[in-house]
Amino acid sequence: MMATLNASDWDRNKAGILLQRAGFGGTPQEIDALAALSPARAVDSLLGPTKFPPPDPPAFLEESGTEEALKTERAKMNSLPDPAKADARREIAQYHRATQGRQMTELRGWWLKQMAEPARATREKLTLFFHGHFATSFEKVRSPHLLYQQNSLFREKGYGMWSDLVLGVAKDPAMLIYLDGAKSRAEAPNENFARELFELFTLGEGNYTEKDIQESARAFTGWGIGATNGKKAGLQRGAQPSFKNVPKWHDSGAKRIFGKTGNFDGTDVVRLALAQDAAPRWIVQKLWKFYAGWSAPEPLLHELVKEWQSLKGEIRPFLMAMWTNPNFYDPVRAADRVKSPTEWLVGLCRQIGRPLPAPALSANILTQLGQNLFEPPNVKGWDGGIAWINTASISRRYEYGSWLVEGTQGLQKLSSLNMAKMAGESGLLKTSLPEISPEGMVISHGAKDLDPVEKQAALDKMKAAVALSPAPVARIATLEERQSSEKLLAVLSSRFLSGETIPVDLRTRFQQAAGEKVPFTDSAVRKMILAIVQSPLYQVT
């Protein structure tokens, strides 16, 4: 049995760390509520019930018009003479692309909204982990529906058995497209999925041979995708392909995988891979690193792996064990976990009590910060940790932080923020606009000869699209707490830094930000909040 925290070791600081790491952070009230429970109860309550009604799906799933319109247009196209046909084909393709872009934005906004729900945060954080672990990108899959379906799979099976989840992913249509399984045939097995299954999903490099990959690729043949037969006739969802096992695509010969020989199929490969010694170590280390921020060293890893094995790879109780392990709160490593962009954005909005920005803006902020949801950089997912931080991304965190805390009252300050560009690219503006910097400089090619009236109109539209009022801080600090910079900092650090110890020089920086005039106005409170958000300390947890 693994070491667990005693009730006497449990305090508000640890509760704050847990709330941030297990989910997306929250309000001081939520931290207090967790701190009042025993460690095990706190973790259990955060995890929530194993069975939990899934969120209502994004609205685009039930859209019926677009498919119909496409069908009509295609039919019309076919009766056109050749030159006009080509034009029509281009237009239809453009329409299709725009529709998908809009649906992806909706999907991203929808997911972020789930993350910001306190009762769902922990499950959504785990879903985010699996999205990075089984990284699959819209760039290749090109189907918002299938990406939603994969996202739901992570949510549905995330608390259950690891083996069920891996098998589910192996049969997931988006994954079958992403790693070419859908195209793999007995006569030409494609190694892509088998390789990443071993290298990235279950075992890690060095724990399999090229031969294991080749033979496994043969075993996976037959698993593909095909059209569903009018499950929801007429609706777009009905038109989505689903998993299909096609015996004639399958290589039914004998294969030798991990030293065993048989007429294996995909289910066998998953079973054989997960039976390798390297398998529990791989997923356990990845989970630990994602949540704790650092790699578990040998004695601890060994302990965690034993726990995992005794739980037979059931994920929810393993998360419990991990989060009640004293090492999870090791103060020496407290500054070693960097918040991911998603965690940063959702967490900040919750802490300052403002709704998430419009889906298009949120999605663009995350892209600029390096985490475009549903478009991970490659099949390895996001590296995470300090890889989130570089000279460009840290400046942007500070700039977006300023926008979220102080709003757009001084848009000229946002010159490097790319907000205008963001608004343009996000499709938030209905018309297509030239790219203009907030100072009114035309950036994009071909728009240089824009007349001044048009230019001003374009600029005004962009400003309106990103307009944001200052964060509502009236209730964040009482009049009494606004009487001195020490008191105000105490209240704000309890909210934004879960009461972590602040080095002296940083304290000074925060306190000076609010100025000297007491009681502090809302504007002064926001200035101190901004100083906290624009500090290295706020980026870690």
Add this chain to the structure above:
Amino acid sequence: MNNHELKTRREFLRTGLLGGSLCWTLPAFLSRTMESLHAQADGALIQGVTGRDGNILVVLQLAGGNDGLNTVIPIGNDEYRKARPTLGLTDSSILRIDPQTGLHPSLSGLASAYQDGHLAIVQGVGYPNPNRSHFRSTEIWATAVDSDQSSTTGWIGRYFDNACSGCDASVGIAMASQLPQSFAASTPKGVLYQGSGGAKKKTSKKKGAAARDSDSSMMAMNDEQEGGEAGGSIGMLDGPGNLGHLSALDFLERTEMDAKVSQQEIAKASAKAKNSVPYPGSRLGQNFATVSRLIAGGMPTRIYYLSLGGFDTHTQQAGAHERLLKEMGDAVAAFLADLKAQGNLGRVSLMTFSEFGRRVKENASGGTDHGAAAPLFLAGGGVKAGLLGQMPSLAPKDLFDGDVKYNTDFRSVYATILEKHLGVKSEPILKKPFPLIHAYG
């Protein structure tokens, strides 16, 4: 701001402009950074390589595994025809370099660089015991250690550690969304610059592989839409992930400082200069245009790092590969012409690389699987034009597991660049001696 433009981190520290002129508030970590800089300044020749006229290396990563065999192509080779019945390029379409060798037809930009005497083609580049994982092989190229070893630092990072320990972080600039793994150093260096293009990848307007695919299950879904790029699963660069002795918080503090100082520097340099030739509108073309302006604007940067992804062409390779090579070739050609017009061509070398080449035999989905050795390009004013190394034999008996064998270790290329172009000893950086290749006059 005008009174206090900050040129370097050292100047920033010297002038002690704390807060006042900066957009953010007082750096709380200054004392620590000061200490470490003093320590470095005591022993190091800070200006060693930071002059404005020092030599520059531009690294172009072709991420995903470029098909070397369809990039530099053997002419009149029966084994090639046999292995590439559908993907093989016809002799008449190949841009001839010599009677046996030619370039892919979409590489006309590189072919003319070759004619101008500015391009060397190094053939058969690889390493012993090749690894076919994208990530591991990229890591091997980045860390420049044997394929059964690992290292927490990259070869460029070790160059920074050895030759530029007192330099500003902007001694290395990556036009990317993450610092490349090869930049990982004991003392972190290197900044990211995304120019006006930003991090958002332009969803390409080209038709991708899936759209042309005849596979009915895929077609059922989107017969009109653009498919994903072949190899969309391997796109961008891989990250560093190496903290060395720093905590994440220390790292953040450093990065905060580097961001403040270097972004001003870069913006200034970039605004000062203009491109003298038109560049392609592709992301890579625009990134090369930016690098050229930074060079002309007098940035003290020694290493620029760019990347182009999408080379993981498992399916329907022909069109995708052609477009990628064209994007690369046209961008490089514009860059070389621009440098020449600036008078900077002699100071700059450009090296391309990819984590591996591809399987000699094409697969049944009109693509190629992960391979091993491949050619790379070296371009620049100081580069001696020519074909180096040998075109590896394609005879089945000479292949290893279906892949061509290397004859030039990639670290020989690194060693040559380090010694002949950057003017530093290669052994402390590469940890072993490697024979040099004859790429410089």
